[in-house]
Amino acid sequence: MKKWYQLDVERVEQQLHVTTSKGLSSKQVEQRRKQYGDNTLEAEKNTSKWLIFLKQFQDFMVIVLLAATLIAGMLGEYIDAIAIMIIVLVNGFIGYFQEQKAEKSLEKLKELSAPMANVLRDQKWGKISSREVVVGDIVKLNSGDRIPADVRIVKANNLETEESALTGESLPVMKHATAISRNDLDAQDQVNMGFMGTLVTRGSGVGIVVGTGMNTVMGQIASLMANTKKVPTPLERKLAELGKILIVVALFLTVLVVALGVLQGHPVYNMFLAGVSLAVAAIPEGLPAIVTVALSLGVQRMIRKKAIVRKLSAVETLGCASVICSDKTGTMTENQMTVKEVYVNDQNLHVTGDGYNISGDYLLNGKVVDRENSNLEKMLLYGMLCNNASLQVKKGKYYVDGDPTDGALVIAARKIGLTPMSSEDYKIIKEIPFDSDRKRMSVVVEDQNHKRFLITKGAPDVLLPRCTYLFDNEQRRVLKPKDQEKIEGAIDEMAEKALRTIAISMRPLSNEESLDMAFLEKNLTFIGLYGMIDPPRKEVKSAIEECRQAGIKTVMITGDHVKTARAIATNLNLLPDNGLVLEGYQLNQMSVEELEDIIEDVYVFARVTPEHKLKIVKAFQERGHIVAMTGDGVNDAPAIKASDIGISMGISGTDVTKEASSLVLMDDNFATIKAAIKEGRNIYENIRKFIRYLLASNVGEILVMLFAMLLAMPLPLVPVQILWVNLVTDGLPAMALGLDKPEDDVMKKGPRNPKEGIFARGLGWKIISRGFLIGIVTLIAFMLAYQNNPDNLIYGQTMAFTTLVMAQLIHVFDCRSENSVFDRNPFENMYLVLAVLSSVLLLLVVIYWAPLQPVFHTTALGLRDWMLILGLSSLPTVLFGFTKK
Numbered sequence: 001m002k003k004w005y006q007l008d009v010e011r012v013e014q015q016l017h018v019t020t021s022k023g024l025s026s027k028q029v030e031q032r033r034k035q036y037g038d039n040t041l042e043a044e045k046n047t048s049k050w051l052i053f054l055k056q057f058q059d060f061m062v063i064v065l066l067a068a069t070l071i072a073g074m075l076g077e078y079i080d081a082i083a084i085m086i087i088v089l090v091n092g093f094i095g096y097f098q099e100q101k102a103e104k105s106l107e108k109l110k111e112l113s114a115p116m117a118n119v120l121r122d123q124k125w126g127k128i129s130s131r132e133v134v135v136g137d138i139v140k141l142n143s144g145d146r147i148p149a150d151v152r153i154v155k156a157n158n159l160e161t162e163e164s165a166l167t168g169e170s171l172p173v174m175k176h177a178t179a180i181s182r183n184d185l186d187a188q189d190q191v192n193m194g195f196m197g198t199l200v201t202r203g204s205g206v207g208i209v210v211g212t213g214m215n216t217v218m219g220q221i222a223s224l225m226a227n228t229k230k231v232p233t234p235l236e237r238k239l240a241e242l243g244k245i246l247i248v249v250a251l252f253l254t255v256l257v258v259a260l261g262v263l264q265g266h267p268v269y270n271m272f273l274a275g276v277s278l279a280v281a282a283i284p285e286g287l288p289a290i291v292t293v294a295l296s297l298g299v300q301r302m303i304r305k306k307a308i309v310r311k312l313s314a315v316e317t318l319g320c321a322s323v324i325c326s327d328k329t330g331t332m333t334e335n336q337m338t339v340k341e342v343y344v345n346d347q348n349l350h351v352t353g354d355g356y357n358i359s360g361d362y363l364l365n366g367k368v369v370d371r372e373n374s375n376l377e378k379m380l381l382y383g384m385l386c387n388n389a390s391l392q393v394k395k396g397k398y399y400v401d402g403d404p405t406d407g408a409l410v411i412a413a414r415k416i417g418l419t420p421m422s423s424e425d426y427k428i429i430k431e432i433p434f435d436s437d438r439k440r441m442s443v444v445v446e447d448q449n450h451k452r453f454l455i456t457k458g459a460p461d462v463l464l465p466r467c468t469y470l471f472d473n474e475q476r477r478v479l480k481p482k483d484q485e486k487i488e489g490a491i492d493e494m495a496e497k498a499l500r501t502i503a504i505s506m507r508p509l510s511n512e513e514s515l516d517m518a519f520l521e522k523n524l525t526f527i528g529l530y531g532m533i534d535p536p537r538k539e540v541k542s543a544i545e546e547c548r549q550a551g552i553k554t555v556m557i558t559g560d561h562v563k564t565a566r567a568i569a570t571n572l573n574l575l576p577d578n579g580l581v582l583e584g585y586q587l588n589q590m591s592v593e594e595l596e597d598i599i600e601d602v603y604v605f606a607r608v609t610p611e612h613k614l615k616i617v618k619a620f621q622e623r624g625h626i627v628a629m630t631g632d633g634v635n636d637a638p639a640i641k642a643s644d645i646g647i648s649m650g651i652s653g654t655d656v657t658k659e660a661s662s663l664v665l666m667d668d669n670f671a672t673i674k675a676a677i678k679e680g681r682n683i684y685e686n687i688r689k690f691i692r693y694l695l696a697s698n699v700g701e702i703l704v705m706l707f708a709m710l711l712a713m714p715l716p717l718v719p720v721q722i723l724w725v726n727l728v729t730d731g732l733p734a735m736a737l738g739l740d741k742p743e744d745d746v747m748k749k750g751p752r753n754p755k756e757g758i759f760a761r762g763l764g765w766k767i768i769s770r771g772f773l774i775g776i777v778t779l780i781a782f783m784l785a786y787q788n789n790p791d792n793l794i795y796g797q798t799m800a801f802t803t804l805v806m807a808q809l810i811h812v813f814d815c816r817s818e819n820s821v822f823d824r825n826p827f828e829n830m831y832l833v834l835a836v837l838s839s840v841l842l843l844l845v846v847i848y849w850a851p852l853q854p855v856f857h858t859t860a861l862g863l864r865d866w867m868l869i870l871g872l873s874s875l876p877t878v879l880f881g882f883t884k885k
Contacts, residue, residue, distance in 0.1 A: 115130045159204060196212075345373075436610055469523070632657055705717060770811055
């Protein structure tokens with residue numbers, strides 16, 4: 001049987017029961033999905049749920065505690081042993097569910113950021129997740145795409161792919177659509193095939209899917225691309241280091257408490273259990289899980305705000321961003337290009353109608369111009385032919401399928417009455433696709449009389465030097481210097497109105513003439529200019545201002561004419577009076593060091609190529625900035641990768657750029673970058689809040705036991721009470737703190753220094769001071785109760801236990817603000833209010849429900865006891881709450 005590369009296109013279509021003009025039907029897609037399954041490679045098996053559950057008990061201190069509990073059972077302390085076992089199990093379940101939740105969030109994230117494929121189904125092109133691609137699908141391939149499956153190329157326009165993921169060879173491979181007769185070719189020699197996981201680096205093409213999932217070349221060599229290990233974020237690494245320090249502290253305290261207790265005559269077993277319980281209390285076991293959950297929940301919130309975080313470390317880095325280098329088109333603007341002026345026959349015509357509305361007129365001095373106007377119809381027809389966009393109708397409204405600039409030209413042609421039928425008499429023989437280096441696109445067209453001609457459109461500064469002639473009222477004549485001056489004047493005039501200009505030209509060809517790209521685009525005939533505008537997004541101006549208040553500089557990067565760029569930047573209040581605008585040619589003449597000297601004053605980069613972006617990133621980084629860089633094309637990937645926060649476009653971005661980035665904007669909107677930075681800052685602050693809460697609580701627990709030992713007093717807390725406090729009082733409110741909304745001034749502070757430690761900005765002092773006071777008030781409650789009733793130790797321990805719990809539950813509201821506890825409305829975070837109420841309710845059950853009293857060594861308390869408890873437990877928060885911290 002012949003291989004796919006040996007069959008011509010018609011045979012491939014016959015074997016797969018599909019045509020390249022219609023694609024598969026919905027019924028065929030469903031049948032093939034059942035037959036072949038999802039288009040995914042088999043990833044390594046997930047860790048079993050049992051192993052994840054057992055992992056919750058592998059902590060050294062928990063193992064020691066379980067051993068101590070076993071000893072307690074053997075010594076006949078069954079109630080204590082069972083109670084401690086239940087608490088440890090509940091803690092394990094909570095950790096397990098937190099880990100599962102975080103894992104599911106990350107899996108959902110992988111699905112959202114999976115590569116997309118442009119497929120033809122039911123005669124309509126549409127984008128789907130690459131995992132949904134089936135055998136027989138017709139796939140469109142463009143520069144920057146990752147090929148979703150193994151495909152037989154059926155059309156190729158200068159199509160090149162980079163197959164290093166497959167062959168190790170990094171040089172691009174030129175592709176064609178002709179069948180190859182040779183047998184037993186290796187993958188790298190099958191130049192009419194595209195392979196799953198490889199990248200389109202240049203040109204465009206169409207292919208038929210012939211293999212999916214494990215039936216691809218990539219699947220056969222078992223290259224498990226999806227198998228990536230989770231890399232801990234810098235914050236998680238810092239917390240792991242903190243955990244090691246706390247283990248050493250906990251072990252020291254265990255030895256100290258046991259030694260002091262034994263010296264004071266307490267039973268060795270009791271002291272050992274108390275020491276281990278205290279050590280367990282000193283280590284916030286839930287901290288890593290809570291951090292992961294807080295990060296993943298934050299990531300989910302970002303998704304709702306149209307930002308997909310591909311790397312968790314970006315969440316932390318977002319809070320440090322000091323410069324945003326943003327593309328103009330589509331990010332700061334609507335990406336709904338509209339032609340507003342046309343320069344043809346040495347005349348400026350005004351075009352009415354906005355957006356994707358096909359109704360409008362061409363006006364000269366306020367009078368409507370008809371389609372017979374010399375050269376106008378020709379210019380608009382050529383703009384429609386040298387084009388890859390099409391107009392689609394959805395719910396009675398037109399939208400552009402393809403590049404917005406191409407779409408604007410199609411709509412401009414429709415306004416004068418040209419339709420897709422107008423181009424049916426013309427056949428495209430060859431296409432030279434647009435790319436950011438060439439800044440132009442060309443097509444070779446053959447009309448119904450078999451006459452050939454070339455149409456080229458692109459940036460005026462690129463096209464004009466290639467023009468030798470121009471059309472002037474139907475006549476083709478030599479382009480003179482004064483003509484060039486007029487054209488350049490028209491370009492400047494349009495640019496000052498913030499219009500982007502596209503030039504269009506043509507060249508007659510003989511049928512024998514070579515179609516080699518190197519010989520085609522010369523001696524062109526200039527036809528005219530399109531002046532189009534992409535209106536700024538309404539929300540961008542306020543987003544730029546909010547970033548300015550947050551100490552973040554916004555820089556606009558565009559390939560547009562310098563005057564267009566300046567006009568839009570001024571309109572958005574982005575360019576201050578003394579702000580500089582740099583052009584690409586100036587960047588070419590500068591080294592990174594020279595750019596570094598002036599870059600603080602530059603706010604706009606115009607006529608910029610993707611290569612310039614890398615230089616801009618490096619110059620800002622050398623000045624100590626944390627740079628967020630946006631991009632959408634293949635050539636943007638190096639700059640995005642080099643930046644601290646690479647941001648790619650979810651709509652217009654290529655798969656290559658998305659994979660290089662750490663953040664994907666689902667709506668390509670600058671305001672979403674601002675929202676992501678705000679959310680990133682908030683997530684980091686929330687993590688600091690629950691670190692502050694957990695560690696202050698743990699310091700309080702340690703000190704109350706240590707002070708009691710030093711004062712030769714009985715133990716204020718028994719092990720089961722300490723574990724209860726750790727589980728119930730610490731766990732639920734700490735989780736709820738991770739869901740806190742941003743403080744009002746979160747975007748009015750400067751960016752965080754990336755070298756800043758966890759305990760910076762006075763956090764260490766807050767933890768120790770609040771922890772010290774929580775320990776003191778708990779000890780006072782115990783001493784007052786025990787001295788008044790020395791025969792009833794359980795009463796004193798209940799008072800200490802209840803005071804400790806209440807002090808921590810009141811303190812949690814203090815943790816919500818960097819300043820005063822009274823700065824924030826406690827009911828803003830209803831999750832926290834509910835968590836605190838749940839903890840209080842469970843505390844009341846432990847104190848007043850008779851069956852649990854012997855388990856937790858508690859007794860019922862009276863009203864006077866509660867008044868004392870509430871007075872004491874409020875002190876740590878009240879003492880610091882009235883003052884700015």
